[in-house]
Amino acid sequence: MEDSFINITSQNRSYDDSDYVYDYEYDYYDKEQKIMDVVKRIIICIGLPLILVAIYGVCSHVRNDHMAPIFIINLLISDLIQLCCMIVEVVLPEDSIITTFFNVIYFWGLMASVGFMMCVALERYLVITLPLWYRFRRTIKTSVVVCVMVWTLSLFFVVFVYFLPYSQVTQTIFGVFLLFPFPLYIFFLGGTVKALSAAISVPADEKRRIVAILVLVLLIYTVLFLPPIIWFLVKKAKYNDALRHVSFMFVKFSPLADVFLYVFSRKGAVDKLLASLCRCRMDSDDSNRPTA
Secondary structure (H helix, E strand, O other): OHHHHHHHHHHHHHHHOOHHHHHHHHHHHHHHHHHHHHHHHHHHHHHHHHHHHHHHHHHHOOOOOOOHHHHHHHHHHHHHHHHHHHHHHHHOOOOHHHHHHHHHHHHHHHHHHHHHHHHHHHHHHHHHHOHHHHHHHOOHHHHHHHHHHHHHHHHHHHHHHHOOOOOHHHHHHHHHHHHOHHHHHHHHHHHHHHOOOOOOOOOHHHHHHHHHHHHHHHHHHHHHHHHHHHHHHOOHHHHOHHHHHHHHHHHOOHHHHHHHHHHHHOOOHHHHHHHHHHHHHHHHHHHHOOOO
């Protein structure tokens, strides 16, 4: 999407400006592409083995009575699709037809990853706020139907936007779509923290892990997706080249960030780390209390 936006704006400017300005923008764009290619190669080399290991790890721990890993598996698969499309972008940057096709596939995976992040956050929220309802309502069939809907709606959205003429409306649609989950993540985290004391049936380590996942989801979305949302929706931001470059570069890191969701969803060393952090927080609160 960034490449198509830059190509369109560069072409429009070339008709109105002098040859010197055109050459300057072409050189600037070429340097930008080289930096992006280096970033993509780093992300691919680090992210591809991590994603494959994470998918194997989640699949080996899937149980019939546990729904959360199914959403995380699909999230990791969407990240794998993004990484594969990045490989094509790096290997075949001059083939416009193939690049365009894989750009559509890339944004299909990106939109699907946004949907599955929201599914993971919602599922964690329900575990704390409605534990009894969630225990009796969660089924593998329901989770599979939700996954199919996320993949289908993401593909429909990408194809629909792809065939729209490039305009301010197209950018606004993308911006609104990306902005929609942001207040939901804040609501899920706030509601979960508020209902922690009432969730007696949920073990303490599970509560810590759930809160950690929700905080991580909100942090990932704030750092990686909020800059492009601002670029899409704020008119003045569209003329800020630095914001545009940083925005679309950050989105490329989303597959790496999603690996941490897999790490925090598993029991083990992370539980000890979270318990230590909570114990340090409690000790700090006790030391700050006035003595009688």
